[in-house]
Amino acid sequence: MPFSFAIGPRISYTALLAFLLLQPGFARERGPRVEVVCPSAPLPVKLAEQQVLVYELHVTNFDMVPLRLNRLEVFADSDQSQPLSILSGDELSAIMLDVGSEMGAKGSPTIAPGKRTVIFMWIKEPSDKRAPVILRHRMVFATGPPDSSGETVLENFPVSVSPDSAPLLGSPFDGGVWFAGNGPSNDSDHRRTITAIDGHIDIAQRFAIDWVKVGPNGDSHHDGTARNENWWGYGEPIHAVADGEVTKLVDGIPENTPRVLPKTVTLDNIAGNYVTIRIAAGRYATYAHLQNGSIRVHLHDQVHGGDVLGRLGNSGNATGPHLHFQLTDGNSVLQSEGVPFIFNKFTYLGPGSEYETDKHLSIPRDHSIPGNNDVVEIAP
DSSP states (O other), X not given: OHHHHHHHHHHHXXXXXXXXXXXXXXOOOOOOXXXXXOSSOOOOEEETTEEEEEEEEEEEEXXXXXXXXXXXXXXXXXXXXXXXXXXXXXXXXXXXXXXXXXXXXXXXXXXXXXXXXXXXXXEEEETTSOOOSEEEEEEEEEOSOTTXXXXXXXXXXXXXXXXXXXOEXXXXXXXXXXXXXXXXXXXXXXXXXXXXXXXXXXXXXXXXXXXXXXXXTSSSBSSOSSSGGGBTTTTOEEEOSSSEEEEEEEOOOOBOOTTOOOSOOOTTTTTOEEEEEEEETTEEEEEEEEOTTOOOOOTTOEEOTTOEEEEXXXXXXXXXXXXXXXXXXXXXXXXXXXXXXXXXXXXEEEETTTOBTTBOOOEEEEEEOOOTTEEEXXXX
């Protein structure tokens, strides 16, 4: 009898639980059969007069049928009343890239079974607004033809926002006018380059800039492009942007002929001659494509902001003299995640496509990062 009495209530509670779970108020759809991963938390950074949050969503389809992403909404913290961003149609397709597709290929909202798509997120807010602590995402998928109404929804995928601040850096140059080639934007080559090495993927160049000096003729060169010496920036001294320790260094890679890449580009020579300096915990500044034989520092040297590291060159994976500069969270040119940075002051002179020496914008900016293909004047 005691034994039967003990089992009775247990059966009753189980039946009650099953009954409650089957009621409309407790029912829950399974939702889309996808895995969503954000490899690197966004860190707010000021660009022009906006604050931007830059990150990626990797979406893998684990269903047996194609899934079409119809709509993506992003919310700040727990506020579900007003989305920060609503993406659909061509605007959404433009920021999607199927893994295995050629960089720059037109995106598709449809994810085939067993395939992964990367969504390149670029959330803009007013620069004076407090950054969210968490970004929440609502993803609406469909499995039928484009005109069907059947949908399955991932209601709340959270992404934490980094509480860190973008490091404030000094100028890597003596001054002058510079073109921020392939600079921060959501569709630049740097932004869209995902590298897979040793079983991990990274976007080390997420905020990288290819700095090209602009001369008094309003161009990057004079008297033709065939000689490195004809480029205004060639041989310019490159300065440390902050105090730190030299953690990596490569020298001895020959200079390229302008417009001609090396016959073979490998992980060992892709950055050419370069210096990496740890400027803070988890913050590594890399200066790449330096002039052969110009590097003045040695491994483990302690340097100070403003110290000359070497000279601007044309080595490695480069078709013309420029400085490739990036900040990452690890001591590797490619096996690390790119993080944003800001300069104290510079003057925005307009987009490179419109720049003229005697007719251009002149907008002072502070505590900001330059944008893609901006022409800027940076004080030494």
